[in-house]
Amino acid sequence: MQTREFFVSAPGKVILHGEHSVVHGKVALAVSLNLRTYLRLQSTSSGEVCINLPNIDTFLSWEITALQPLLAGCKEQDDLKELDADLLKRLREFTGISDDSIDTRSMAVLAFLYMYLTVFAESLASITVSVWSELPTGAGLGSSAAYNVCLSAALLSARGTISSPLTPQQESARWSKEEMELINRWAFMGEKIIHGNPSGVDNAVGTWGGFLRYHAGNITPLSWVPILRILLTNTKVPRSTKVLVSGVKDKINKFPSIMNPVLESVSAVSCTCEQTLTEMAAHRPSAEHYDILEELIDINQHHLNVMGVGHSSLDTLCRVTLARGLHSKLTGAGGGGCGITLLRPVSVRMASCRLHDCLA
C-alpha cells in the first residue's frame, strides 16, 4: 500500500422511467446526476481504521487488532456472488447492530466494515476514510450506491487490486473496463447489505454514470445520449420503499387484467424514451423530441398513480410545474420522495457520457 491520500467520487441517480415495473421484469432507464458523493482515503500509522460520515454525524474508529478475529473462517471473496452471511452476522454482533435495524448510520457502518474486512482480509490496513455527499439520504437518489461505489473504488485501490485513482491534477479516473466491473461488483455487495435485494441499477449508475438501461438483470449503458436538464424536487415526504413495492405487488395480484397492461405500457414508455434519446444524440435535439419526452413523463406519472405510488405532494409538483409549461413525474419509489421536472434547454449540448458524472 503506497498511497498516503487520495479522493474518489461517484454520482447519484434518478430513474427516468420504469420504477416499480422494473421489479416485475420490465425495462427501466436510469441516469446519473451531477450531485455526487466524495470520499477521501488516508493511510495512517495509528493501527486503527476510522470512518467519518459528517452528513449523518457518524465518526467511528476501531483497533485493527480488535477487528482481526472477525475474519476467522472467512473464505476468499473473489467471485462476489453472495454475501458472506457468517461474517455479516459476526459484524452485527461486534457492532451491536440488530438484524432488523435499517437506520442509515447502522447500514453505512455495516457496509463499510464488511467491505473493509473482505478487501483487506489478507492484511488489515490502518486507514481513515471520510465520506461526504451532496445527495440527501432516503430520497431515492442513489445515495447509498454512490457511497458504496466510493468505498469499493477507494478500498480496492488502496489494497492495490485496481490501479490508483486520479490525483487532484487529473480530471477523471481512468480505470479499465475490468477494474470498473470489479468496483461495481464490490459496490453491489454493499448495496445488498443496505437494501437486502437491490436491482443493481443504482451502483451501476454510480460506477459508469450516464444513461443505463436495465432489463431483467441486464444493465446496458446508452453510449450516446443528450444531456438533459432536470429540476429535482425533494418533497421531503418520508415513505417506505418496501411498503410501496409491496403495495404495487398486491394491486397486481388483485387486478391482474388491469395492472399487467399498465406494466406493459410503462415498459413501452421506457423503450420509446430510450429510442428518442438515441435519436436526439444522433441528430440535433428538436422541440419535437422534447414534446415526446414530455408526453412520456406525463403518461408514466399517470401510470405510477394507477399503481398507487403517487402522493398529493407529487400531484402539486405536477400541477405547479404544468402551469409553467413543464412536465414532472415522481422518481424512484414514489409516495413522496423526489420528483423530476424536464427543463427544455436554451441551447442543447451533447455528450457521449458526462465524465464528471461518472465515477471519478
Add this chain to the structure above:
Amino acid sequence: MQTREFFVSAPGKVILHGEHSVVHGKVALAVSLNLRTYLRLQSTSSGEVCINLPNIDTFLSWEITALQPLLAGCKEQDDLKELDADLLKRLREFTGISDDSIDTRSMAVLAFLYMYLTVFAESLASITVSVWSELPTGAGLGSSAAYNVCLSAALLSARGTISSPLTPQQESARWSKEEMELINRWAFMGEKIIHGNPSGVDNAVGTWGGFLRYHAGNITPLSWVPILRILLTNTKVPRSTKVLVSGVKDKINKFPSIMNPVLESVSAVSCTCEQTLTEMAAHRPSAEHYDILEELIDINQHHLNVMGVGHSSLDTLCRVTLARGLHSKLTGAGGGGCGITLLRPVSVRMASCRLHDCLA
C-alpha cells in the same frame, strides 16, 4: 290515429367506464340517470306539424302540404339500416340547414323532421310535439339520445306501429320487447343524423334504462345490478367530442406500444366493474365492493388522462372530492364536460332495473 294527447319520457345516461376505448373495440358500461327528457304529443286539426323545444328556445311549424313533396321518391324505411341520404339532403335544403351545421337547434329540427316524415310517410299527420328536458345539452349525458328515443316512441305510437304509451294513471310504459327494439332502431336513426357515427349506446340506455354493457356493436343489458348513488358535476367547460376522439386516435397511432395496453387495461376495468356490480346484486353490497368500485374509478381517470382527454377542471373535481374521501372520474368525451363521483350509500337499495329510469 286515435290518440289525442300522450306523454313519453326517456332517461339520460352516463358512461361508468370505457369512454373512448369503446371506439377502439373495447368494453364500455353505461347507466341511465334519473334526469329525463319528456315529450308531449298532441294530435291536432291544424294541418300543421309543430315542434316546441323550450330548452333550446325553438318553436317551429310547417304546413303538411309543404312537407309532402319532400317524400317524393322515398322508399319504405322498415329495415332501418341506413339513413335515407337523399331525404336528408332534401330536408337540409328545405330547412336551410347546411351540411357542416352542427348546432343543437338545427340538429334537433333535422332529426325531428326526418323521423316524422319517415314514420308518417304514408299519410302525414297533423300533430304538435313538445319536448323538454332535465338534461343539459352537449354535456355527454345523452340528451340527444333521450330526445330521439322520445320522438321515436311517440311518433311510432301515434302512427299505430307500436301500442299506445302510458296514460298519466300508469306508472310506466309496457311495450313489448319487439316494440322496444323498434323504438331503439328509429332513435338510432335520429342519433345518426345528429352525431354522424354514434355507437348506439346512448339510445339503448335511453330505451332500456338500467346498466348496459357495450362491446364491438353488441349491447347487453345487465339484468341485476345495484342502484348507485352518483354525484354528477357539470364543469360547463365546452369541448368537441369529435376533436377529443380524434386526439385519442392520433395518440394511439403515435405511441401504439404505449397506448394499446392502456385500452386493454380500460377494458379490464369495465369487466371488473361489471363483475363487481353483479356480485353486489347477488350478495349484499359491502364496503369492500365500494372499495373496488372506487379503485376502478381512480384507475380509469388516470387512464383517461393518459389518453389526453382530461382537463384541469376535472382534476379539480377529483382533488376536491378526494379530500372528502370520494372518488371521481370524467364521463363521456372528457376535456371538460361532466364528471361522476361515486357516493357510498347509507343503506343500499337493490333493483333489477329502475323502471322510472327506463323509457316510460
